[in-house]
Amino acid sequence: MKDIIRNYSLNFGYQIIVLLIPFISIPYLSRVLGPNNLGVESFTTSLTSIFISIVNAGTIIYSTRQVAALKSKKELLVTEVYNIVLFRFLLGLISIIIFIFIILHSKYLNIFLVQLVFLIASTFLDCTWYFIGKENFKLVVLRNLVIKIVGLLLILQFVKNQNDLINYVWINAITVLIPNISLLIPLFKEIGKPKRVYFSFRRLTELIGDIYPFFIMGIITQVYMNIDKIIVERNNLIYELGVYSQFIKSYSVFLAPITAVGTILMPRITTLIADKKEDSNKIIFFSSNFIFILCIPISLGLLSISNEFVSLFYGKEFSEYLLLFQLGIILIFTGSLSNIVVQQVIYPNKLEKIYNFALTISSIFRIILIIAFINIVGIYGPLIAYIMSEFALMSISIYKTKKYIDIFKIIINFNNLKIVIAGIVMFFIINLVNQNLMSLKIIIGAVVYIFMLYILKENLSVKITNHITPFLKR
Template identity: 45%
Template sequence: MKRLVQNYLYNLGYQIIVLILPFITIPYLTRVLGAENLGIETYTLSIVSIFSAFATSGTTVFATRMVANLRNEQDELNKITYNIFLIRTVMGIIVIIIFYLIAFKLKYTNFLILQMILLLANVLFDFTWYFSGKERFKELTTRNLLVKIVGFLLTIILVKDLGDLDILIIINGLVLLVPNIYFTIIFLREVGKPKRKYFNTETLLNLVKLLSPFFLLAFVTQVYMNIDKLIIEHFNMTYELGIYSQMIKSFNVFLAPITAIGTILMPFMSNLHYKKSQNEMKDILKLSTNLIFLLSIPIFFGLLLISEEFVELYFGHNYIDYLGIFRIGLVLIITGSLSNIIIQQVVLPNFQEKIYLQGLVVATIVRLLILILFINFINIYAAILAFLISELLLLSWCIFKTKKIINVIPELFSLNNLKIICSGLIMIIVLKILSLGIFGSIILGCLIYPLLLTIFRENLSKKIKLNFSKLFNN
């Protein structure tokens, strides 16, 4: 448990910095590059992301889980990791050929090719799954953090006007590529050069068979995550796509501390499943569910309260016409938090990719239908509504399909989580009555929310306070 807490603190520290940097760059880029350029960047990245799903072949989640399971069997681990690398390399070459045949028939060809070169280089040198599987998050976070800060500074220094979109794409690509190259070098030092005995047809075919559902899962996931951007651009709404994409990015920024929990727990829960430690898995799930509710509820209610002032201050005056998109989209903070619990801690660690894949296919079809039927009538409101409905459908599917393995419903609707929700509701009501403005509301909210948790005797916050008191007294 101590190691788990340390890993979370490392990753949380990284996620906080990653939260702060985009918090500055998003409003900067909306003003410097404009919504039209950001729409182009989003559209090209969406296409390239779908192609990258072929190159990675679904290996990221699969490999992380395999490393977590085999981390004490180094020779077998070396064999598996090198075979995974071989698969990724071969698939990367195939993707390059297919992309070359298609790219020149699409819009924004130059930006597409630039995005693809950088993304495929990242796929080739990506060994972060090896270090994640071994739960070596201190190394991952410190190196990534340094490069993120450099990338942030380069963005502020070099991206100055509407003509600098290519510079932004290069910076974003290098921010991913540089730490990947570093970890590739560390990986090769640790496991040594590949040996002939690692490779044989039987091992390779067995891996391909095991990877098949992960490959489908990775591809469908990318289609699911990017179909809205492609449809919006298809209807020539590049400007609206820029606005929509930046708002979605902002929600992901606020989900950063919650994302850290899933990043840490996925390999940890996979290892517990491998050891058949079902009771410990349930204990961890209960604890993480409480923590995720504790973090997500005040973020959701707080942003809802200050949404009008926040959108104008953060994105700029031009975005205020799309305030409704932001308010509806805030629900994605709740669905993202639930996804962290259900997908990262139940579905994937328990080898239930088939259930997740089925849910994704259904959710993608529903999302596509809503977009096609309503985008001409309600503009990008169709995109945000399609996103929310499909997310809720996917989560409901996974919850009920995995009930026999781990029933998360009692944890989601526990009395303790009800106390957290009530604390958030009362906080927003009090702040609404007082009308203190954006900064006054944030400061007072940070005082009211913990006070309400104490009054309701919420369990997790009580334990945290007790441990801090012991530390202070010592």
């Protein structure tokens, strides 16, 4: 448990900085590039992400899990890592060839050519899965931190007006390319130089069968996550796509501290299950408790200050889409739920087939809803479809995994009800504040929320209080 807390503390510190950086970059880019340019960038990145998924989403989860399971067996680990690297390389070649063929006649060809660099950097050169599997979060976190800071500085320096979209795309590509190259040095230092004996045609063919569920899941996931942007662009709603994509990015930023929980715990839970230990359920209960404590105040707090936040954060051009932003806050809740179900139950227990089924049904459902709603309510259609498909995805996943672990009991329990009550009280208190000072509302909300958790004797809050009290008495 100490390792988990240390890793989370490190990751949480990183997520705080990551949270602060978009508070500079998103408002800056919203004003400098404007919704139209951001819509083009969102469309091209979405299409590129689908091709990146042919390599990454098909192998990263599997590779991380394999490294976590074999990390104490050096010889087997090295052989497995090199076969995975070769397998990813071959998939990367296929992905790039198809990508080039598709973009040749695009009106955004110059941007897609830069996105090609991003694709190569994110496939051939990405080895973060190895270090996450070994729970070496310090190296990954420090690297990511440098990426974020350097990327922000480059944006402020080279993106000055609406003609600098290509510079912004180049910055996104370079800030992935160079750090991924740098990680190859410690990788080869740990596993040694490649030798012919490491590679096995038999193992490569076995990998096809092992990774196939992840591969299908990766493709479906990326289609699921990006099809809305592609359909919006095809309906010539580029301006609206820029607004929509900036909102979606913001929700991901607020989900960052919650996402960190799943990233850290997935390899640990995998290891416990591989060693046939029973501690994994305790960790899931602990993490879900922690996720709810973060999720509820973030969601309700953001909703209570949304009017001031949208105007200040994005600019006046985005204010007319306030309702769109408020509706999308639901995605923070569904994202939190997904972290518990997918990262801590499905992946560690090797239940990819269940997730593939749920994801396929939800993707079809989402596409149908987008097409049905976009001509009726415009950009609100894709967001409504996103929310409804997220609930469908989680409902199917929870139902299909109930014989492995009762996720429903983890989510719906008396302790989580206390957290929800504390959040609702916080929400109403914030709305009673007449001042338009957003910072004042945030401070009041945080104080009220923490006080309510203490009054209601919420489980994790009681444990923290019991640990802190002895130090305060000294």
